[in-house]
Amino acid sequence: MEYVIKLGGSVLTDKSREKTLSESFGDVTDTIPEDYSGTVVHGAGSFGHPPAKRHGISEGSHTGVLETHRAVKDLNREVIDRLRENNLKALPVHPLSFASIQDGDINLRLSQLEAMVQEGFTPVIHGDGVITPQKGFKALSGDDILLEIASRYDIRAGFCSSGPVLDSDGNIIEKVSSMEEFPDLGTDGTDVTGGMKAKIRKILESGTEARIFGPKDLETFLNGGDPGTQVTRP
Amino acid sequence: MEYVIKLGGSVLTDKSREKTLSESFGDVTDTIPEDYSGTVVHGAGSFGHPPAKRHGISEGSHTGVLETHRAVKDLNREVIDRLRENNLKALPVHPLSFASIQDGDINLRLSQLEAMVQEGFTPVIHGDGVITPQKGFKALSGDDILLEIASRYDIRAGFCSSGPVLDSDGNIIEKVSSMEEFPDLGTDGTDVTGGMKAKIRKILESGTEARIFGPKDLETFLNGGDPGTQVTRP
Numbered sequence: 001m002e003y004v005i006k007l008g009g010s011v012l013t014d015k016s017r018e019k020t021l022s023e024s025f026g027d028v029t030d031t032i033p034e035d036y037s038g039t040v041v042h043g044a045g046s047f048g049h050p051p052a053k054r055h056g057i058s059e060g061s062h063t064g065v066l067e068t069h070r071a072v073k074d075l076n077r078e079v080i081d082r083l084r085e086n087n088l089k090a091l092p093v094h095p096l097s098f099a100s101i102q103d104g105d106i107n108l109r110l111s112q113l114e115a116m117v118q119e120g121f122t123p124v125i126h127g128d129g130v131i132t133p134q135k136g137f138k139a140l141s142g143d144d145i146l147l148e149i150a151s152r153y154d155i156r157a158g159f160c161s162s163g164p165v166l167d168s169d170g171n172i173i174e175k176v177s178s179m180e181e182f183p184d185l186g187t188d189g190t191d192v193t194g195g196m197k198a199k200i201r202k203i204l205e206s207g208t209e210a211r212i213f214g215p216k217d218l219e220t221f222l223n224g225g226d227p228g229t230q231v232t233r234p
Numbered sequence: 235m236e237y238v239i240k241l242g243g244s245v246l247t248d249k250s251r252e253k254t255l256s257e258s259f260g261d262v263t264d265t266i267p268e269d270y271s272g273t274v275v276h277g278a279g280s281f282g283h284p285p286a287k288r289h290g291i292s293e294g295s296h297t298g299v300l301e302t303h304r305a306v307k308d309l310n311r312e313v314i315d316r317l318r319e320n321n322l323k324a325l326p327v328h329p330l331s332f333a334s335i336q337d338g339d340i341n342l343r344l345s346q347l348e349a350m351v352q353e354g355f356t357p358v359i360h361g362d363g364v365i366t367p368q369k370g371f372k373a374l375s376g377d378d379i380l381l382e383i384a385s386r387y388d389i390r391a392g393f394c395s396s397g398p399v400l401d402s403d404g405n406i407i408e409k410v411s412s413m414e415e416f417p418d419l420g421t422d423g424t425d426v427t428g429g430m431k432a433k434i435r436k437i438l439e440s441g442t443e444a445r446i447f448g449p450k451d452l453e454t455f456l457n458g459g460d461p462g463t464q465v466t467r468p
Contacts, residue, residue, distance in 0.1 A: 062318075062323035062324075062325070062355065065325065066314070066318075066324075066325060066326075069325075069326070077304075080300070084296075084300075089296035090296075090300075091296070091299065091300060091303075091330065092300075092303070092328075092330070092331070093330075093331045093332075094326075094328055094331045095331075096325065096326070096327075097326070097327045097328045097329075097331040097332055097346070098327075098331055098332030098343045098346055100346065100349065109332045109343065112331070112332055112334065112365065115334065115365050115367040115368075116365060118367070118368065119365065119367075119368075119370060119371075121296060131346065131349050131350060131353065133349040133352070133353075134349075134352065134353075136353060137353075
């Protein structure tokens with residue numbers, strides 16, 4: 001396994017319309033080469049977030065867990081179909097079936113992803129509702145999944161998001177190594193949403209290194225280049 | 235977890251027509267009560283077997299693994315929808331996502347099923363193609379799944395199949411405790427197919443106890459009765 005990439009929900013789907021793929025869906029997915037060796041993670045986007053909001057996940061609502069799960073599986077199927085058209089041996093991996101979160105610890109079965117990659121397949125895993133034993137269910141994000149994988153293996157980890165991290169003047173920040181460096185993150189930057197701030201915090205807390213870049217930079221990243229913003233502790 | 239039952243592919247589907255539910259599908263599924271505490275396993279039936287035969291699973295054919303997986307998931311969805319109509323909080327569990335077979339040992343994540351049951355949910359798991367690390371993929375049957383669960387927990391285990399085990403005169407055999415007792419099994423009995431013989435052998439080898447009965451006896455079994463054929467080592 002050489003890579004783990006996360007294709008953001010905002011990249012794959014049209015967030016303003018429920019269960020709708022984005023215009024860039026095809027271009028982004030087609031960028032992943034036939035000989036890609038790694039895991040593909042994707043977000044829930046406008047497939048999973050609306051039912052999760054409508055019904056809730058955490059309270060053990062079986063409607064919420066199941067509807068969200070099914071919606072994200074539908075997006076997963078779209079990704080897999082497109083990857084297969086490009087001759088990747090993509091296989092679905094659905095966290096609800098096996099993952100759990102207990103006392104904040106995420107329990108993923110990474111050996112399964114590793115075994116699939118070793119067989120020449122590409123596991124495609126997604127954000128999902130997962131069980132928190134004795135406490136119902138909880139949302140496990142695609143970001144969390146990427147960081148779990150990146151923390152276990154010494155591989156290149158990339159978030160293909162709406163874009164790199166920008167400062168308040170709209171310039172690319174090439175490297176972030178602490179939250180204190182950029183107090184404006186999440187407030188002023190053009191593309192810097194609260195979501196981005198949370199993502200950076202999670203990467204720094206995980207102790208792993210990852211890059212955040214936009215869809216146009218995915219090819220560069222997969223060719224070994226270093227686009228976008230590097231996030232890593234000093 | 236008090237029960238594990240397997241709804242056979244021949245009970246849920248019309249084996250003569252691909253991807254077609256059987257006439258008894260609704261009645262059988264409706265027999266499972268709202269307060270059922272356990273796991274439901276189901277076979278692949280006419281959903282999963284045809285694509286598995288067409289494309290193969292074992293040779294690492296990504297078409298075979300994926301098409302079979304998708305077809306069985308479709309059956310799984312039908313079962314879950316029906317159980318939900320009856321107010322069971324049914325959730326899908328897909329073995330391809332997490333299970334493996336290595337040197338003949340089946341690796342299932344039973345703790346996940348247990349956690350779901352403890353939350354008041356009903357995991358619905360199915361036969362599937364699963365990874366055999368470094369050797370491609372292999373079919374994991376619903377029978378194998380039931381026996382793995384029954385071997386781990388001290389619970390009532392039942393195979394809801396085409397019917398109980400019959401002797402060569404068509405009479406119900408009430409108890410089977412060795413293969414030697416009934417040399418005719420699999421050759422002469424009306425309802426005793428090679429599949430039944432293999433099932434009995436597996437149960438005896440697993441060291442656990444299970445009952446085999448027809449769809450009409452499912453209610454009796456779930457009410458604590460002892461219908462059909464008991465299979466257990468002496």
